[in-house]
Amino acid sequence: MILTRLFLPLTLVALSLACAGTPAPVAAPESQRAEPSPGYEILWVRDAAEYEAAVVQTYRLAGERLEEAARDREAGTWAVILDADETVISNLEYSIRRAAVGARWSPESWLEWALAKEATAMPGAREFIDGVHRLGGRVAIVTNRSEEVCAATRENLEAVGIRFDHLRCRREGEKRKDSRWREVSSGEGTGLGPLEIVMWLGDNIHDFPGFDQDARDRGGAAFDGFGDRYFVLPNPLYGSWEPDWD
């Protein structure tokens, strides 16, 4: 590969000199080549060791930070909030299937996928969640999956070994997660009593309180909580960074 990269340009120069007077064919720069199908974002999540390393690294660092946070807290008084999709479970297979028919997310295909309960556990998620329980914390999964697929999601999570104490899906009319996080704090409808939320994990900036895509305009200090009480997982497949995200 390296030799090809070194010698190909030289070969092209030699050919163009040999054919002086006739324009030499020029190979398209790599950046202008057509994107493969499935696209690079899917290939990165599916194939790149860097993706799995980044996910595992995030969960490990979150676990270490949590050990410190748990030291001063009584067991059963605190919780960690996690998002579901692309945080504790992966829907990569859904993206691959959609790409195979030249499409992305649609309400119908998503409903079918979610009801099929085929999402897989994200690397490092089970170990982290087991660690939360071992340290005396509760695990609340707050997801934007709709009520319609909540029972299937519960079964899917349980089937892949994600042990949670509370699962809260999105009800009609709900958009952001703030009110659902407050329920975890107050204990309203959770059956867990009031809990101090000590950490949030997610793949979307909306998984973190007070955050929106404008965080980058607010300067580096806006991200001070990350690596401390906020931990974000990489997701190049979709997100609120997309221009047409609702």
Ligand SMILES: [Mg+2]
């Ligand atoms: Mg998510």
